[in-house]
Amino acid sequence: MDNLKFIEKLKNSGLNEGQAFPLREELAIFIRAVTEENDEESFRLLLSEARKVTDTYYGKDIYLRGLIEFTNYCRNDCYYCGIRRSNKNADRYRLTEDEIMSCCDTGYILGYRTFVLQGGEDLYYTPEKIAEIVRKIKKKYPDCAVTLSIGEKNREDYLLWYEAGADRYLLRHETADNIHYQALHPEEMNLDNRKKCLFTLKEIGYQVGSGFMVGSPYQTFYNLADDLIFLNELKPHMIGIGPFVPHKDTPFKDMKAGSLRETLVMIAILRLLFPKALIPATTSLGTIAKNGREQGILAGANVVMPNLSPVNVRKKYMLYDNKICTGEEAAECKVCLEKRVEKTGCRIVDARGDSLVEYRRR
Ligand code: 5AD
Numbered sequence: 281m282d283n284l285k286f287i288e289k290l291k292n293s294g295l296n297e298g299q300a301f302p303l304r305e306e307l308a309i310f311i312r313a314v315t316e317e318n319d320e321e322s323f324r325l326l327l328s329e330a331r332k333v334t335d336t337y338y339g340k341d342i343y344l345r346g347l348i349e350f351t352n353y354c355r356n357d358c359y360y361c362g363i364r365r366s367n368k369n370a371d372r373y374r375l376t377e378d379e380i381m382s383c384c385d386t387g388y389i390l391g392y393r394t395f396v397l398q399g400g401e402d403l404y405y406t407p408e409k410i411a412e413i414v415r416k417i418k419k420k421y422p423d424c425a426v427t428l429s430i431g432e433k434n435r436e437d438y439l440l441w442y443e444a445g446a447d448r449y450l451l452r453h454e455t456a457d458n459i460h461y462q463a464l465h466p467e468e469m470n471l472d473n474r475k476k477c478l479f480t481l482k483e484i485g486y487q488v489g490s491g492f493m494v495g496s497p498y499q500t501f502y503n504l505a506d507d508l509i510f511l512n513e514l515k516p517h518m519i520g521i522g523p524f525v526p527h528k529d530t531p532f533k534d535m536k537a538g539s540l541r542e543t544l545v546m547i548a549i550l551r552l553l554f555p556k557a558l559i560p561a562t563t564s565l566g567t568i569a570k571n572g573r574e575q576g577i578l579a580g581a582n583v584v585m586p587n588l589s590p591v592n593v594r595k596k597y598m599l600y601d602n603k604i605c606t607g608e609e610a611a612e613c614k615v616c617l618e619k620r621v622e623k624t625g626c627r628i629v630d631a632r633g634d635s636l637v638e639y640r641r642r
């Protein structure tokens with residue numbers, strides 16, 4: 281099929297409920313074509329159509345999420361990740377409850393209305409401890425959303441945190457293909473459990489975010505097609521994707537990074553297929569290209585997630601090499617991002633920025 285016609289098809293699939301989802305084969309072929317061939321016309325059209333769809337649903341507003349990286353201890357050993365347990369060079373840290381609260385205090389003054397607590401899978405923070413932190417933040421800042429991003433847990437824990445007031449949960453599926461999943465993770469991890477967690481989180485009532493890395497080792501265009509098909513089953517409220525970037529102390533240190541172009545293509549396709557989803561322009565995208573996040577916004581992204589972690593721990597939360605914004609104070613990143621976003625014709629807003637995808641209201 282003609283690439284220009286296929287862009288129409290993607291758009292129709294997203295805009296009209298009940299319209300058939302594109303086929304795996306045609307998705308894979310299209311992704312390959314726009315990424316690898318010099319079909320500039322299709323590439324441009326894809327991105328501009330995606331941006332238009334974002335404008336229709338969310339306007340020019342870009343939502344802020346204050347990322348608090350509260351621990352880099354992790355019991356997992358994902359081959360791509362810089363804070364995997366086998367990385368003996370990682371300088372480990374944990375933030376105290378008071379330190380986490382002071383990140384929120386700083387963020388609130390700067391206009392943040394979502395706090396994302398992200399960390400490795402660190403059993404030091406018991407389920408009850410996490411619940412306590414969530415309660416404390418929600419009590420002090422009832423107008424803010426709390427997002428958790430702390431990995432695979434059981435239903436009981438997810439429910440406890442939801443009842444404590446957590447609004448959203450981020451857990452990327454990483455890849456929807458079993459064989460590819462096993463190529464990125466050690467044997468003790470499996471895709472079925474990850475998928476199960478995602479459906480459980482949704483059923484409890486969380487706004488759920490999933491996603492994957494673009495250009496991760498061994499990834500094929502068919503894997504990316506499968507990621508889209510899985511997301512269509514899950515129907516997440518948020519979809520986070522960014523390029524894979526190698527980390528020097530991991531088994532994937534010599535693998536090549538995902539490209540800007542392929543990431544932009546995937547952001548735009550996601551926007552056309554899932555018009556109501558919140559899609560961030562990620563830090564990893566800003567890391568591989570100096571205007572990466574701006575270009576992500578122009579391809580349809582509508583969220584940015586600056587760091588609120590204390591500057592003294594920033595360099596320790598290194599999932600990949602050369603991560604940006606590890607020396608800047610939260611206030612500096614806010615000003616920097618405002619300028620960057622302005623250049624795209626969009627604007628950062630101080631709002632919770634809930635998803636337009638349906639979820640159970642409390
Ligand atoms: N490059 C890019 N993204 C990475 N992540 C982890 N390691 C890397 C890397 N080397 C992503 C994963 C994870 C999210 C928190 O960060 O997709 O879900």
Ligand code: FES
Pocket residue numbers: 586604605608612613614616617
């Ligand atoms: Fe952190 Fe630009 S966003 S310095």
